Amino acid sequence: MASALTVLRRLYLSIYNWTVFIGWFQVLFLALKTLKESGHENVYNAVEKPLLLAQSAAVLEILHGLIGLVRSPVSSTLPQIGSRLYLTWGILWSFPEIRTHVLVTSLVISWAITEIIRYSFFGMKEAFGFAPSWHLWLRYSTFLVLYPTGITSEVGLIYFSLPYIKASEKYCIRMPNKWNFSFDNFYAAILTLGIYVPGSPHMYRYMLGQRKRALSKSKKE
């Protein structure tokens, strides 16, 4: 007996997942099209709108986890979404000089393929109650390649933006001030790079564990 709330929840999540899926599909399509037609320097400009929208929508997922709408633990989604938002808004949107770098293309394509598979997977489950096994396989296997390519792109872009971050003083707060606080964006970026060192193997191992669980579970069914 599906209660009204369950139906509402499934409806909302279906709409959410398929909408964001369309966003990421646009990103991939425009990225590949621009790459073919003009070159990697123009990829960012072509994908900017759907990218900013689709990536920012992910913030809702933290909310979903907090209010119990979905089962994913907030602890694993937070670092993932954090790094995505940092790259999207904190690096690409804030420092235009980096937008023409070739790593933007690899970043955007890695993210887009991963998200297309992920959102359609959840979209299928919420709307139709199931997802085919090849879909499950894709969801838990493509990360094997896309995590390294994505993480390399993220780290590379942060690294190559460092001179622009230092020169622009953007988001920096200097002393003296009433709250005796300071923030140096340049050193914060370096610290962030440092976090990737233990963070990346941790995330990769976590996904390997998830893969083992998900794929063995489906074999048993």
Added chain:
Amino acid sequence: MKVNLVSRSGREFIKGGLELNDSATVADLQEAIHKRTKKFYPSRQRLTLPVPSGSRERPVVLNYKKSLKDYCEGNENSLTVVFKDLGPQVSYRTLFFFEYLGPLILYPVFYYFPVYKFFGYEGFTHPVHHPVQTYALYYWCFHYFKRILETFFVHRFSHATSPLSNVFRNCAYYWTFGLYIAYYVNHPLYTPVGDLQMKIGFGFGLVCQLANFYCHIILKNLRGPDGSGGYQIPRGFLFNIVTCANYTTEIYQWLGFNIATQTVAGYVFLVVATSIMTNWALTKHRRLKKLFDGKDGRPKYPRRWVILPPFL
């Protein structure tokens, strides 16, 4: 009597088991295990009774003072005990000493030495301080000195030891925050608050530190000098109103420090410390309520705030 020692996976941990006196205590068993295995000294051993597989009950931990016979079912002259290695242990005193030593030593470095030139502030070779920065130094150092003294002369710990890994984790927490706050309060471009605010902050903080000390004395008196006595209902002073009055006074004391020094770093530390202590307080409050349920002659735990009236 014969004691069979198994690991949590069911594998026999000591081949052939151990032979002990019928009147042996758990402590004797721990000694025997230590003698046999060399590596696993008693504080590293966690000994429990086996739990039927599939059962979700928490295993019964063997109390070192009780005799083994107390854990034997009926008239049996043998016992099966599950062994778990807790990893290398350090005494709580060692742990606390090192985690408090960092802030005590590192903070004055930022006050007395021209460290800010390494952060790009050339020319500030002879540190000149606002009065509030000097009082903050005294307050901070008094606080951590008090903590170290309490560690050695006041606190009575229910567990003698803590895992070694906690040394690194706890020192990272205290030392990093110590450095973070010391950097800002002693900064050459530090902006002090008004005189009245400073006095209110430090005054209030000091009163709370004294109250906190008194809370620690009350808690100490709940137990014997060897840490025996287990869990008791704390009574008297602020404990009549709030279960973890010691944490409450600690939180308010940091609030006092922050009101006087006004740094974002200090307030961040306050928020983090408060959430950690709130977690502990909830656990302790729940444990005391569960233990003192009013049945079988046990007193019933009175209605009290957990840690921060009127919120929790």
